[in-house]
Amino acid sequence: MGLLPDPAGEVTLWIDAPPSEVWALVSDVTRIGEFSPETFEARWTRGSSGPEVGARFKGHVKRNGVGPTYWTACTVTVCEPERVFEFSVGTPDVAVNNWGYRLEPRDGGTDVTEYFRLEPVWFLRGYWLLLGALRGRTNKRGMRTTLERMKAVLEK
Template sequence: MRDSVTVRMSATPAEVWGLVSDVTRIGEFSPETFEAEWLGDAQGPEAGAKFRGHVRRNEIGPVYWTTCRVVVCEPEREFAFAVLGPGGKTINRWSYRIAPRDDGSDVTEAFELSGTLPLRMYWTVLGWARGRRNRHDMTTTLERMKAVLEDR
């Protein structure tokens, strides 16, 4: 109920951080989440800040909003957020980890579903398809970010 993809980018950790932590730009990169906005007083990335993402599941639908809370905010190292379900409980955690390299940065996008019984059952039945989709979309997202960063 978890997976990750890593892509090497010819960009500094600071440059990568600027993209992965700016949720308002996710629509440029993600195949499923086509827009996002900070909620309440949040103006940018910080632990505890909330935002909502507008999702088109599998790029076709259904279309819905998800509320998320930033759970890790370490500039130039890691940006992670929890997707919140009923009662504000975490149903999924997404993260971007940045590791400096001599020629740029290794950027890892990862997800981890919570271990609740309904999600374990879902993963048992449809996990093969959703996992494949998530892996494809994480690769697409990171490759699109890479293109922006390397075409500067």
């Protein structure tokens, strides 16, 4: 990609809980509204009722926590219990970006990494060139907030 900013980012936080408990939380999309500063609700759709590759859900997003507000269609793309939960945003044919969680056991707890990456298509590269630094900082702040809120629930 050269001198262009990387259209991806991640934040890692150690949580004093086993991967099984962290997994149950990060893979339950219906709870994201408790944690995310932008996605205030989500629900399984099209007959899906839980995490598995191909499962569909939609998230209700308030961009930057202030608006605009819209629904996003999502599809689970990686589902490895207690290891990785990832989903794409967009239609099954045209994804815009990907979000996920990687879990790694460490010191009796779990390193939880939330990450995002844009799809490598020209219009998203252009968007990232113009607004990437700002959006990347917003995403990283949001991921840190999400993980800190999850940590507070899991360590109660």
